[in-house]
Amino acid sequence: MKESKIMIRGQRVSGIEGGRKSALSTASLRLRAVLGGLAMLVLVPGVSQAKDYCIGFTGFPGSEFVGRGFTIPGKGQCKPFTGFFTAVKNAPAAGTGCTSTDGSNFSLTILSSWPGSGGVVFIDSITLSLPAQSGEVSGEDNETQNISTPPANILSIPVTGKACTKVVVPASDPATASPLVR
Numbered sequence: 001m002k003e004s005k006i007m008i009r010g011q012r013v014s015g016i017e018g019g020r021k022s023a024l025s026t027a028s029l030r031l032r033a034v035l036g037g038l039a040m041l042v043l044v045p046g047v048s049q050a051k052d053y054c055i056g057f058t059g060f061p062g063s064e065f066v067g068r069g070f071t072i073p074g075k076g077q078c079k080p081f082t083g084f085f086t087a088v089k090n091a092p093a094a095g096t097g098c099t100s101t102d103g104s105n106f107s108l109t110i111l112s113s114w115p116g117s118g119g120v121v122f123i124d125s126i127t128l129s130l131p132a133q134s135g136e137v138s139g140e141d142n143e144t145q146n147i148s149t150p151p152a153n154i155l156s157i158p159v160t161g162k163a164c165t166k167v168v169v170p171a172s173d174p175a176t177a178s179p180l181v182r
Contacts, residue, residue, distance in 0.1 A: 054164035057157050063087040066167045076101040088114045089170045105129050133161040
């Protein structure tokens with residue numbers, strides 16, 4: 001029988017011994033691949049369940065803006081905010097939030113509407129001090145037909161911001177739609 005010499009990871013071994021090491025190496029690689037795949041299955045759902053950002057109205061439990069996958073931007077940065085308002089059924093909200101260059105505050109302007117009430121539009125300006133993430137919202141609402149008229153309602157309410165878990169978008173029920181008073 002002719003013996004052949006092969007190199008495995010820089011070591012010279014005989015053909016018979018090399019075959020065993022090669023089989024062990026293959027089994028080891030397969031085991032690593034299986035364990036890596038299982039780790040991905042466990043870890044990836046946590047990544048895909050990214051947190052949202054909620055801005056709650058102090059004194060009005062359950063009333064909050066929810067920004068899907070939103071985080072406060074870094075110093076001197078701005079980000080789009082897309083989400084909804086929880087106090088009414090299916091009230092979409094969108095805007096832009098910016099953190100000051102010195103990182104002391106975060107400002108967010110949001111335009112939201114409640115389609116179930118005939119198109120009332122709300123413009124909210126939120127300012128949060130950082131890192132406390134507390135501040136106030138000032139806003140006004142107008143019916144879409146009278147957008148050029150003076151605001152129907154101006155308010156100023158304390159708010160707090162925080163990361164939150166996935167909040168369900170409330171379903172709209174056209175049969176029970178009524179005007180919203182904020």
